[in-house]
């Protein structure tokens with residue numbers, strides 16, 4: 001896996017380079033914590049997620065997900081207009097780096113999104129409008145893909161969940177039902193679109 005289709009490559013290439021500057025700046029100051037248990041059954045610390053109800057799929061927010069390592073970044077234009085970081089727990093990062101053909105049970109991928117906003121402060125330094133940074137978290141702040149090939153056998157071995165910035169799960173059944181079908185074009189990469197950014 002991870003031999004991207006042309007479409008995904010092109011997509012990742014264009015969006016990736018566009019977002020790279022902003023996200024690099026962001027991540028320099030990020031925690032450098034290397035280890036995380038990443039068990040999907042553990043819940044996050046209250047500071048980031050005061051409300052931690054399990055979503056419709058029974059998935060709760062993994063403890064320490066904000067310290068996971070970076071897989072890649074992306075920028076969605078159009079109505080979403082966000083910038084996102086894709087993070088992985090240890091099992092996910094290992095699988096990516098070993099170019100594994102699929103992800104093992106226990107792998108969890110977290111996709112974080114922020115509104116993509118211009119930075120006046122940064123633009124003053126550049127003398128023109130060129131800096132775009134992470135703004136407030138949209139309602140689709142956190143999406144998770146949790147690998148458990150038995151539990152989620154009906155959806156490619158992945159459980160899907162979405163939470164807002166306060167840790168409230170998406171109560172929208174129709175929205176959750178749409179996750180897996182839309183990820184099927186990435187079946188050749190174990191239903192994961194994001195390629196590892198070296």
Ligand code: HEC
Pocket residue numbers: 015073074075076086109110111143144145160161162175176178179180182183191192193194195
């Ligand atoms: C309209 C199709 C579509 C729907 C619906 C959708 N996704 Fe995705 N998802 C994508 C695409 C395409 C990407 C890669 C986006 C990018 O990198 O710009 C992605 C990326 C992700 C990622 C990062 C890992 C990866 O596969 O690249 C996660 C996690 C994720 N989606 C979870 C979810 C969850 C949870 C839901 C349902 C609440 C959902 N997705 C619904 C198309 C979709």
